Amino acid sequence: MSSSSATPVPGNAGWGVSGNSREAWLKRNFPTVEDLRRRAQRRVPSLGYDTVAGGTGSDLAVLRNAAALDAIQIVPRYGVDRDEISTEVTLFGRSYAAPVGIAPMGLQGVMWPGAERHLARAAQQARIPYTAGTVSGVALEELAALAPDVVWFQLYRLAANDHAVGIDLVRRAKDAGVHVLVLTLDTPSRAKRPRELRNGLVLPFRPSLRTMLQVTMCPGWLWALATQGRPGFPTLARYAGQNASKRDIAGFAQREVRGGFTWQEVARYRDLWKGPLVVKGVMHPADAEIAVSLGVDGVQVSNHGGRQFEAAPAAIDVVPAVAAAVGRRATVLFDGGVRSGLDLMRARAAGADAALAGRTFLYGVAALGDGGADYVTQLLIEELRVAMRQAGAHALPDIASLVVRHPGAMQDWPAPPALARAESGR
Template sequence: MSGDDKEAESETNETDGPAPIKPRPSGLALRYPTIEDLRKRARRRVPRFTFDYVDGAAGAGETCKTRNAAALDAVELVPRYGVENFTADTEVELFGRRYAAPVAIAPMGLPGLVWPGGEEALARAAQAARIPFILSSAAGATIERVAELAPDCTWFQLYRMPRNELAINFDLVRRAEAVGVQALMLTLDVPARTKRPRELRNRLIIPYTVGLRTFAHVLPHPAWLLALQRHGQTAFANYQAYAGEKVSNREVVKFVREQSGGSFTWNEVARFRDAWKGPLVVKGILHPHDAERAVELGVDGVVVSNHGGRQLESAPASIDVLPAVAAAVGDRATVLFDSGIRSGEDVVRALALGAKSTLSGRAFMYGLAALGPRGPSHVANFFFDEIAEAMRQVGTRHCGEIRDLVVRHSSALAF
């Protein structure tokens, strides 16, 4: 028996239930039983500018991030008992493919800043866990590389690059198709750059240079520095081909800044619908009319999201608009949800309020920062265990039944 198992033996509380239906938690599950535990370790384990990049949000008070968590916490589920032959089947079908659980790794720029080589760690974990990894176009690994590592689970997200009739965007679509990406996601909720005070205080500029300020940040983190030495500085790998193969990271970043901008217009969404034959999803929907507009243009899915509170501090908690968006969409498209998910019960809450599946951003990044390359798999397992556990608690045998639960959601927005 390992030290961790012994710890489990002595510490697991047996007084609250009958014989365990699953093995007792051990190892990482004991040391980091919540995402908050990972977050705390992440704060100690990586340079501050890196932690703040992930943990930060829009606005002086970062209140949208807090609002997401508070609104999810306030959603109450009424459990049902007495079901025969009970098993909690967490599998979910999305766009004709089956995934192991209703949670995906949300698209995030520069995971390699958080832990050098982070994109590859996320892709490997997603493939092993059989959940979607949505590669951000602003990530530090190419679609080609990620599709190689996660051939069954790679989705791809685009930010708008309006020059030359979206030529770069459409070339990325071509590349995504060539490597068999399973779904294409257009992010709508970044109409302009936003102010994230923590990034400004840290003078976070990509690519960062180890100057006096960052030197003090990185010095206490030898494991992170070692990973940096192995993988090098992170850059916008998907754009390298357009900026020029031989140009420096700094020039790629400058190129991307000059080329990007604005939110995709509905006319542009229609053009992507024509160009991309696979499942098309729009992300960042908070108003039911926007969801309807997207569905009328033929999108297959919408992500109800406020970008994890990173864009507009005064945005509503995304869980508070989910029921209205789900009602507007009906069964015409798949409704996905993100912003604030920190537990399996949060996932079940979102499914009870109309989402078919969810995305999680920071939870996976905290795992990466706290535990390095093994972090994302730990977070995936954490969600598997917690989602199954929550389903057992509320009495639902499969994800489809979660929708039938009685829910109290007093902060839901009426439009």
């Protein structure tokens, strides 16, 4: 055999980067989500980019989420045939192509006007869950029509008039064919997000001269704005009064979307919603326990992508304890910091049934426009397949039997005193 290797080197060749197709171009130029993030940052005014990329305070919890995932190590097993790999997962009785879904995100339109449509279409196409949000920039019914087989709906607390709006939204979700209802718990107060404040993203919105100038330097973003329209809160429009302007609707959203659901309210929505119910923002195994006792079908471990409470641990670091508390009684979802298919594997290794990602998908849309969300989905699933093949897992359940080092996993959980006080009525 000659020493010069005529055989293609396994590895990068397997990523399909040869040839001149658009796919090969994408894979060469954007081999990772980080490459997409960088391009997104260049194409979007800082008003939009900072709003999405940032978190509360100094972004420490955002950084913590990613660092904690990076720290997880998985010991590979070799010597087995790895041809057949399946990433299929069943969640709430439906089967999906991979253990990854799109997390709910309001304000996406500032990152890329109309991003929701790209994400919903891509999720339907790839057969992964898509979570429409109460404050999405595209109406619930339109998103449900774009993603009929995979749509979930995230509800924020709208408690005025004995939850009249919240209850109506649940009815609309059912009529629109939503499969899973997700109640967000982790927004008891408005978070201080300095990056948004510095960019003037406060209501009423009055863009500064700097913002206007930046916008003129982002032609792709401007085109998306021209074709998709100004971001707003269309799902809430009908509740803001007849002929309400976009500004009135934004004011309504800011006034009425308040607080995180209490357990009493979760119990009430459990009665109302007959389909699968998830509570999002669970960080303590004792809270997971309460959720399960109320009959929820899933708990979504999340620190809101580091946007609410800066001292919160990385969401992945509490997954093992929550998964242990919940056992087989409910599905465990996780989000916060997912940037690769390997992160999906890490989430499974930590005990989650599936992970959701937020920013990662938006970076794809802002970097590439149409097709960006499809590309991210493809990238994540391909990376997961390669990671599984590398580690010796044929199917997702095999991941649980691998040896994992999770240095940040929180292990000491003393009985929570605040809860004990509430129970004893003091």
